Amino acid sequence: MGAAGVAGSTLSVLACQPNTNPQQGGGGGGGGPEAKELSFYNWTGYVAKSTIPGFEKQTGIKVTQDFYTSNEELLAKLQAGGTGYDVIVPSDYMVGIMIKSDVIQPLDKSKIPNFKNIGENFRGLSYDPDNEYSVPYQWGTTGILYNKKEIGELEESWDAMWDPEFEGKVGMLNDVRETMGAALYRLGYSVNTTDPDQLDEAEAALKEQKPLLRGYFDSHSGSLPLVENGDLLLGHLFSGDAFLALSRSSDFDYIVPKPGATRWTDNMAIPAGAEHPDNAHKFINYILDAKVGAALTNFTYFNTPNEAALPMLDEALKKLPGYTLAPEVYERLQIIQDLGEATRDYERRFTEVKSA
Amino acid sequence: MGGEKGRSWTFGLVGLLTPVTLWLGLFFLVPLLIILAYSFGTSGVYGGITLGFNPGNYLKVFDPLYLEIIVRTFVIALINTFLCLALGYPLAYFIALKGGRRKNTLILMVMIPFWTSLLLRSYAWVVILSGNGIANRALQFLGITDEPINLIFTPQAVTMGMVYSYLPFMILPLYAALEKFDVSLKEAAQDLGASRWHTFWRVTFPLSMPGVIAGSILVFIPSAGEFVIPTLLGGSQTVLVGNLIQQQFLQARDWAFGSALAVMLAALLVGAIMFYVRKVGAEKLEGV
Amino acid sequence: MGESKGGPVYKGLGKIPDRALLLFAALMYMFLYAPILVLVFFSFNSSKSTQVWTGFSTEWYGVLIRDQSILDAFRLSMIVGVTATTIATVIGTLTALALTRHRFRGKTVADSAIYAATVMPEIVVGVSLLVFFVAAGLQLGITTIIIAHVAFTVSFVTIVVRARLSGMDRSVEEAAQDLGANPVETFLRVTLPLILPGVMAGALLAFTLSFDDFVITFFVAGVGSSTLPLQIYSMIRFGVSPAINALSTVVLVATMVLIFGGSRIFVSKENTQG
Numbered sequence: 001m002g003a004a005g006v007a008g009s010t011l012s013v014l015a016c017q018p019n020t021n022p023q024q025g026g027g028g029g030g031g032g033p034e035a036k037e038l039s040f041y042n043w044t045g046y047v048a049k050s051t052i053p054g055f056e057k058q059t060g061i062k063v064t065q066d067f068y069t070s071n072e073e074l075l076a077k078l079q080a081g082g083t084g085y086d087v088i089v090p091s092d093y094m095v096g097i098m099i100k101s102d103v104i105q106p107l108d109k110s111k112i113p114n115f116k117n118i119g120e121n122f123r124g125l126s127y128d129p130d131n132e133y134s135v136p137y138q139w140g141t142t143g144i145l146y147n148k149k150e151i152g153e154l155e156e157s158w159d160a161m162w163d164p165e166f167e168g169k170v171g172m173l174n175d176v177r178e179t180m181g182a183a184l185y186r187l188g189y190s191v192n193t194t195d196p197d198q199l200d201e202a203e204a205a206l207k208e209q210k211p212l213l214r215g216y217f218d219s220h221s222g223s224l225p226l227v228e229n230g231d232l233l234l235g236h237l238f239s240g241d242a243f244l245a246l247s248r249s250s251d252f253d254y255i256v257p258k259p260g261a262t263r264w265t266d267n268m269a270i271p272a273g274a275e276h277p278d279n280a281h282k283f284i285n286y287i288l289d290a291k292v293g294a295a296l297t298n299f300t301y302f303n304t305p306n307e308a309a310l311p312m313l314d315e316a317l318k319k320l321p322g323y324t325l326a327p328e329v330y331e332r333l334q335i336i337q338d339l340g341e342a343t344r345d346y347e348r349r350f351t352e353v354k355s356a
Numbered sequence: 357m358g359g360e361k362g363r364s365w366t367f368g369l370v371g372l373l374t375p376v377t378l379w380l381g382l383f384f385l386v387p388l389l390i391i392l393a394y395s396f397g398t399s400g401v402y403g404g405i406t407l408g409f410n411p412g413n414y415l416k417v418f419d420p421l422y423l424e425i426i427v428r429t430f431v432i433a434l435i436n437t438f439l440c441l442a443l444g445y446p447l448a449y450f451i452a453l454k455g456g457r458r459k460n461t462l463i464l465m466v467m468i469p470f471w472t473s474l475l476l477r478s479y480a481w482v483v484i485l486s487g488n489g490i491a492n493r494a495l496q497f498l499g500i501t502d503e504p505i506n507l508i509f510t511p512q513a514v515t516m517g518m519v520y521s522y523l524p525f526m527i528l529p530l531y532a533a534l535e536k537f538d539v540s541l542k543e544a545a546q547d548l549g550a551s552r553w554h555t556f557w558r559v560t561f562p563l564s565m566p567g568v569i570a571g572s573i574l575v576f577i578p579s580a581g582e583f584v585i586p587t588l589l590g591g592s593q594t595v596l597v598g599n600l601i602q603q604q605f606l607q608a609r610d611w612a613f614g615s616a617l618a619v620m621l622a623a624l625l626v627g628a629i630m631f632y633v634r635k636v637g638a639e640k641l642e643g644v
Numbered sequence: 645m646g647e648s649k650g651g652p653v654y655k656g657l658g659k660i661p662d663r664a665l666l667l668f669a670a671l672m673y674m675f676l677y678a679p680i681l682v683l684v685f686f687s688f689n690s691s692k693s694t695q696v697w698t699g700f701s702t703e704w705y706g707v708l709i710r711d712q713s714i715l716d717a718f719r720l721s722m723i724v725g726v727t728a729t730t731i732a733t734v735i736g737t738l739t740a741l742a743l744t745r746h747r748f749r750g751k752t753v754a755d756s757a758i759y760a761a762t763v764m765p766e767i768v769v770g771v772s773l774l775v776f777f778v779a780a781g782l783q784l785g786i787t788t789i790i791i792a793h794v795a796f797t798v799s800f801v802t803i804v805v806r807a808r809l810s811g812m813d814r815s816v817e818e819a820a821q822d823l824g825a826n827p828v829e830t831f832l833r834v835t836l837p838l839i840l841p842g843v844m845a846g847a848l849l850a851f852t853l854s855f856d857d858f859v860i861t862f863f864v865a866g867v868g869s870s871t872l873p874l875q876i877y878s879m880i881r882f883g884v885s886p887a888i889n890a891l892s893t894v895v896l897v898a899t900m901v902l903i904f905g906g907s908r909i910f911v912s913k914e915n916t917q918g
């Protein structure tokens with residue numbers, strides 16, 4: 001104890017870079033077989049009731065679930081050295097970041113034969129072109145949920161979110177890329193642009209929109225109940241949440257606007273330095289099974305990348321407007337990529353808008 | 357004579373627990389030092405940080421946008437403190453001096469709501485204050501309004517939410533200070549002909565000053581770091597420095613700048629507190 | 645002559661200012677409990693929503709009993725809360741004593757450190773503690789959570805207890821010392837009872853801070869050590885389940901029963917003083 005000890009440990013902490021370099025590549029643990037354990041780090045409520053028990057029964061591996069609240073918190077924790085998790089569920093742009101900062105490990109596809117169930121449209125997406133590090137879990141779009149009963153049917157455009165007629169009854173997402181994205185889509189630009197002029201235009205559009213807004217909200221816990229309760233007439237929402245409203249009442253409708261909208265994908269990945277990579281691969285393979293995939297989607301009401309699961313989905317779900325997308329809709333959907341340095345520019349602009 | 361002895365026995369007692377205190381001091385101080393070190397570092401593009409000597413992070417704080425946010429935060433924290441004092445003092449007074457046998461129960465009753473998640477209570481406020489909620493319906497019923505008005509997702513809702521959230525931080529120290537108040541002093545003053553009001557301002561309130569000071573500090577300081585209420589009850593339309601720092605560590609992945617902001621905030625607030633304490637008279641905070 | 649000390653609870657309520665005070669207190673309690681009532685209400689909702697009422701149902705109480713992960717999280721939060729509060733209260737009280745009754749070099753630094761600890765935004769404390777734990781080779785888990793909770797609540801206890809200590813009459817302590825009591829005895833039998841309401845207030849505050857903490861706990865928690873807030877805040881994305889409302893209601897009712905049922909223990913000793 002004593003001053004020397006304090007000084008010593010402080011110095012060693014300061015000397016360390018928190019962006020630790022854990023072991024790379026698959027097969028983290030030593031030579032012998034892994035313990036029959038798995039640590040699954042995910043959002044609460046993002047698995048069906050049968051998912052985990054089914055896996056435990058089939059393989060005898062005990063699963064411990066832990067929870068994070070956002071992709072960014074997940075990243076910060078992993079980068080600061082928080083280890084012990086075997087499977088994580090990052091979103092598309094976050095997979096890109098994690099690959100670049102060596103926080104996740106490459107997958108051994110030979111251990112994931114069910115990968116064949118993933119549809120063509122969901123393989124090799126831009127953030128992980130060969131699915132080297134990640135496998136899709138659920139996906140969806142970001143569009144507009146609105147009260148069709150009150151305002152009639154809308155054309156597929158973002159203009160309604162800027163319409164003064166709906167002043168005080170519009171909600172946008174509290175998400176910098178999605179909301180800047182909405183402005184960029186409306187202007188016909190790419191959601192991943194770094195062109196300062198285009199960004200200036202988007203920022204101006206958002207500042208113009210702000211007086212009309214009720215606020216910037218979360219999708220499920222913010223805008224969804226507000227639209228359902230009538231506080232909002234139009235809500236910028238993720239599709240899965242919109243489908244919940246649509247399934248509860250026919251007063252609402254969901255559109256995926258032109259000329260562009262976001263298509264997002266959540267994925268499964270294995271952190272570098274995971275203690276049970278073999279079990280992790282087994283788990284990922286299990287999730288990609290057709291029956292398991294169907295049960296998952298029937299619970300979450302999101303879209304599934306698992307083609308083999310499609311026939312087993314609830315009919316009611318498949319019939320919801322905006323659920324099954326026509327091929328030409330895919331063409332106008334864009335995937336959000338991480339922009340490295342430019343991310344800070346986006347953040348600052350959004351802060352300016354919110355502070356205005 | 358008594359003073360001499362008095363000083364040494366408390367010191368001996370504290371001395372007994374020095375190892376434990378030091379060990380915990382480590383977990384308390386070292387993070388502060390780490391953040392100080394980070395504030396001079398350089399953030400990696402994808403997160404993480406490289407240490408060094410980069411004062412640029414502090415220069416970034418002097419951006420008009422960020423300064424505006426800091427000032428706004430201070431103003432809101434100050435208003436919050438005054439409101440908590442105005443509303444919390446009478447309640448603490450009631451419990452401490454009028455609660456009699458029930459005062460322990462009463463003070464516990466104040467705290468029980470706060471053992472429910474703030475998230476749940478915030479959603480409940482949204483329900484209460486929404487267009488079709490109880491508040492609006494009551495207003496219409498009483499004839500004060502004839503159609504629903506925007507109560508939630510306004511700056512006023514944020515103010516109310518912050519008061520709601522920080523009341524215990526004011527009530528508990530006030531209660532602690534008021535409770536020791538010797539009833540006989542007050543009665544002596546009244547026997548000598550002082551009016552109730554006079555008694556309160558000249559006797560009760562000054563003696564409760566340590567509680568007022570402690571409560572003010574415990575409300576003002578954490579208020580400045582608040583980020584949840586503006587998001588949940590304000591529709592994210594009020595940006596406070598807490599939101600900003602949160603954003604730097606998470607979305608912007610700029611740990612160095614976030615750390616610099618945190619250090620600046622700490623320096624400003626601690627400076628303000630030390631000034632306040634000195635001005636009000638440090639002896640109010642010290643033992644006799 | 646004057647009125648008697650102690651006596652019935654609400655003495656003198658015939659006077660208007662006292663009535664006004666009582667009314668104000670009642671209104672304040674209503675303000676504090678308004679969201680709680682809504683919360684309890686929604687624990688009986690028939691759909692998954694905690695904000696849109698669809699009908700009456702008690703199904704969520706059934707879901708709660710069968711949901712092991714929520715119950716585990718609650719148990720963990722209680723363990724962490726009680727342990728961290730106890731440690732923080734002891735250390736905080738002793739620190740308050742030392743700071744209030746001593747003038748020593750570096751006191752200003754100590755004061756500043758105490759205030760600085762209450763200032764630091766949670767994300768900053770969380771990330772730095774995680775980095776520190778990792779560098780020190782500590783395994784993340786319940787222990788790291790408890791350490792972190794003590795670290796961030798100690799200052800609050802100190803500040804509250806100081807409010808109680810200030811201006812306190814030392815004559816009884818000095819009398820005890822003159823009569824030959826040693827420091828520990830003096831503390832336990834004289835000082836502590838006098839400052840007890842302050843210590844209890846500090847403990848209450850520490851527990852409240854610990855029980856609902858999310859950000860710091862998130863960063864320092866290990867595998868399998870998800871506290872209740874970690875589970876709840878993570879529900880924002882897919883919806884907070886009314887089972888959580890059910891849990892809160894059960895806890896609320898249980899606490900009320902304990903307090904009112906056990907109120908004899910809490911009766912103030914004021915009436916027994918000479």
